Amino acid sequence: WLSSAKISEEFLQESEGTEATSRRIIKIILEKKKEEKRAIELIGLTHKCATDYVVIEGTNADLMIRAFPMLSLIKSGAAEEKIRKELDAELKTAEASSDALEAVNAISGLKIKDKAGIFIGARMGRPEKAKMRELTGSPHTLFPIGEAGGKMRSFQAAMDAGKVTSQLPIYQCPKCGAKTIFPVCENCGSSTKKLYFCEICGEIDKPKCPHGDAKSYKEQTIDINHYMGTAIQKLNINVFPDLIKGVRGMSNKDKIPENLCKGILRAKHEIYVNKDGTTRYDMTELPITHFRPSEIGTPVEKLRELGYTADAYGAPLDTPEQLVEIKPQDLILPGATYSMDEPANEVLFRIGNFVDELLVSFYALAPFYNFKTKEDVVGSLVIGLAPHISAGIIGRVIGFSDTQGCFAHPLMHAAQRRDCDGDESCVILLMDALLNFSRQYLPDKRGSRTMDSPLVLTAKLVPAEVDDMVQKLDVSWSYPLEFYDACEKYLMPGAVKMDTLGTRLGTERQYEQMGFTHDVKSMNEGMNCSAYKTLPSMEEKLKGQMELAEMIRAVDAVDVARLVIEKHFLKDIKGNLRKFSIQQLRCVGCNTKFRRPPLSGVCTKCGGKLIFTISKGFVLKYLEPSISLAKKYNVPPYLKHSLELVKRRIEGVFGKEKEKQEGLGKWFG
Structure with missing residues (x-):
């Protein structure tokens, strides 16, 4: 095919100012053949297509001529016999080679290296994430609402009922004598006295009695309208939000609840509470050492105020396109407007407004943040915290990218004991944590008492003290030969x-003057929201995965189908079938759950209708897609038989449905 090539050489006249220059363009013109064209596609050789010809031009053509002596002969106008001899010699040399790279080098005039060396296969990672964290039920406050809140756990439903029964602490006001659940009397504002409860003695004023340790709480029935009324009066508001949600019960050791004022204000500002009393924003972690002001939406003037007076090369920072080295404890948070979840700038803006109103209305102090727009969040301090650790680190927000990830210095990620590979962390607005975090709110479980809580704060990042994996980070601008x-x-x-970073420890350069090898036009370009998040159903996600597997030459689509069924669907079907057989029943009215159905057939608490907690559809949802996938991709017989056995087990529980003719196209056509 190459021996039939035609080579042309053109000179283009170009002018730059007053000078005229000529530029040489070489073209290799080849007959358009399907198999041969596919070959140059597979090696990634850029080319153009005409009706009957394939054209390779420019640098690629020049390199091809240098790499293949036969093309050099064609270019020089050598006789056809000489070209044929050269071709025969090249073919013999190539056939004697042990692999393709050796064959190419045997006939090439240039030394050609292996492009990649070793290819490493990988499974699909987690999809990107950037959203406010919500506990089960999306509560606004850590206040127990019991069964009175209904299935929505709302204070409005509890107020209609009038009373809430739950385990709560016991206090008594020495001034007005009122019993309360708060350490400060909601009636007169005085500090209250802590009481304890013994099953035999009743309420006592000491944590111990002759019968042993007394509890710091007891089950009480309280007038929820009284507590809501005093909270509304404290906040000096006339109208409260339409929906305020609490929790079923307190899980901390002493059953200490939050003050209702905080829940009312969170509901007003549309933010949610976490288990420790704070509001958090979760994000996928992404390492970065440099940025451009245009990428993060922060004006150059604002960046100068934050200490960014020069670019990465030492020139004064004047334009939004200059390259700037990020400081180790600065953060670029997600601000993507196309995401299905709210961006960080909107959430932190509302948290700041909540904190200010809490300071003014509840604590009678001056506001702290005074946010007027979302841009005012830039410059605020936050706590960076990753799961499974109990030490947070102070960071500063310097901007928002049009992505769903948290860009920060590798040292910042390492300080949170993360290794920069797409892990997840969160930020908490610093004043929110200082005001609302309490260790006493944490659930009384071994892991929950310490993990994922800012029990310790690091104010200054010291590279020698963070995860030592980051010390292997190379920080040069180029790699040597x-x-x-x-x-x-x-x-x-x-x-x-x-x-590497490890060679700089203990010097000023451990924080700055770090390089990188490959630049990008903008961190915001590329796929910012994966199809895995936008596709609504599992069937559509799987269909997309299989279409991708069929397009990628390095992937065996049959093996992908086998793994999906074996590692995912089959396990889920079996697990869901088992859950169905041991499930509870739930009341649609009060949400009470029953291990076995009462003889009356209705809820024993409210007389409501009882329903299954796990439906038939929950068990069957992956069965037909699995069978369809197995048939289309002809997975191993053992796996087909396993699916058939599971299908028979399901039919034994639910009965055999009438057969209906459905093509494979319903899922994977």
């Missing part, structure tokens, strides 16, 4: 001395 030679020989990482 020795590095590539060592990679080709598969030498140990320490064989070549590189400029």
